[in-house]
């Protein structure tokens with residue numbers, strides 16, 4: 001009997017069921033667990049209090065990122081400089097001690113491999129297709145770019161995974177988001193994912209795992225796919241998946257933690273069986289045409305508040321839903337924007353190029369192509385924060401750091417930085433930031449900070465013009481080739 | 482965890498939509514290594530506004546919060562649930578919750594009650610000056626009037642709440658099943674457990 005056609009999600013799920021309970025919930029085996037300093041101390045504390053061990057330490061990898069200052073962190077001898085904020089220092093210290101005590105691999109802040117947890121996982125080959133991967137962080141969805149079923153969990157679940165290597169889960173519904181066509185000049189993966197969230201809404205994916213399909217997704221590099229899957233959670237989805245293909249295998253091959261020798265061949269053979277079967281059915285399907293996607297950005301305080309750069313600040317009265325009208329009014333008040341203002345007329349004071357959404361080498365190249373031979377506008381502070389020490393090193397080998405520094409950008413050490421207000425990089429109250437991160441929530445980049453989410457090229461364009469600006473109007477070394 | 486069977490009392494009649502975890506507990510409160518004391522930071526940005534609902538003496542110490550769609554969206558921080566628990570909230574009623582927040586709520590003895598928008602609107606009205614009751618036994622929300630709204634809960638989660646069960650302990654009891662899964666995995670997908678380990682924390686593996 002022919003088997004019912006299955007989606008990628010269903011295949012990964014089925015391969016990880018330890019036990020199915022009568023009510024349909026399943027005990028799911030977790031292949032990969034990433035840990036950082038903010039959401040893990042209470043989990044290790046819980047293990048200690050109950051006298052429990054980490055079941056399979058080799059399946060977990062820890063790296064600090066959220067709290068670390070992005071200023072130089074080593075002295076001349078390569079030792080870690082003290083962290084000024086005592087609470088951050090305490091969390092960072094707890095991660096170091098906990099991982100040593102429980103035998104978990106830990107990448108220190110002084111290591112070249114250190115970086116944002118969602119940049120480090122794929123880069124080290126810790127993230128693999130067909131795995132279940134979790135982390136106490138909602139943007140874990142990023143790893144779905146390699147075909148891993150990856151999602152964020154809370155600290156109690158972190159403890160549960162450490163102790164049992166499993167989670168008790170109910171199956172999600174599936175949603176296909178298909179993007180076909182060819183992206184226009186100056187339009188990047190970030191613009192695609194903003195368009196998707198603008199279309200489905202911040203709660204559009206609730207209860208679903210999204211699979212991104214279509215020619216646009218297939219033609220993206222792994223970097224671009226990571227940007228898309230990263231923001232699945234901003235559309236409310238539990239996880240985002242992209243089927244593994246030759247691009248995925250080429251990206252992974254030779255990375256430190258990927259399978260070697262005969263295991264590699266065996267793994268690739270299995271990974272090739274994972275893509276969704278023809279005829280498999282999703283619970284929901286949404287389609288977008290690449291031709292309709294412009295360089296996008298957000299105007300409000302929800303990632304669904306998306307507008308093309310050529311657009312204007314919307315009028316709250318234009319929304320049909322009364323609660324959306326009210327929310328828009330509040331957003332505009334917080335953002336200090338007036339309906340009808342052209343987005344391009346909005347001045348900015350800060351630019352942040354970084355975060356697990358857009359801090360990989362391609363992102364830095366795209367921003368540098370715009371920054372080259374230009375100057376950061378007067379009164380603008382612009383930060384470039386590579387996603388990991390290895391990205392930083394590569395960028396320096398390519399000379400990108402010099403382009404940025406000559407243009408007046410700050411070239412920083414890797415970490416979460418200005419993506420969230422947990423380390424010294426913050427946007428002051430009332431000031432406006434063009435940011436390549438993933439959340440524009442109230443206070444996300446600092447109390448009272450105003451955030452506009454956009455692509456690396458658009459962020460660089462904002463830096464050199466001092467306002468939100470259509471990157472397509474700037475001649476760029478990359479675009480003009 | 483203490484067992485929860487009913488939650489009864491005043492409720493914050495809020496009804497606000499898309500309340501994200503940065504609003505529930507701003508990031509600067511996350512630099513703690515314990516679960517306690519986060520109530521002080523709960524809804525900090527909301528409480529900075531004059532006449533906010535959380536500082537209204539009529540609702541002080543209310544065990545129930547009524548909110549709008551998509552409550553708890555955003556970050557996975559369990560600190561949001563710890564903060565609510567620390568301020569004494571034992572049930573949140575809303576038309577929908579983010580998946581992660583809902584899981585975190587259960588694990589901290591907070592009942593995430595999903596009711597349709599019109600029921601939530603009615604409860605916001607009633608709660609302005611009347612108490613309400615969330616009953617896990619009958620799975621209903623009731624008011625001093627004739628209102629009676631039925632809700633659903635995952636049976637396993639409900640049992641854990643009502644008996645105050647520790648999920649880690651329950652799963653550890655399934656050790657044999659997990660072990661046999663791991664045995665199959667070692668055969669079929671040997672690369673999962675066989676990954677390269679780091680030799681030192683400062684290893685600059687490229």
Ligand code: SF4
Pocket residue numbers: 065066116117118137139355356357415416419420437438
């Ligand atoms: S860069 Fe931002 S979104 Fe990504 S893990 Fe760090 S704080 Fe979270």
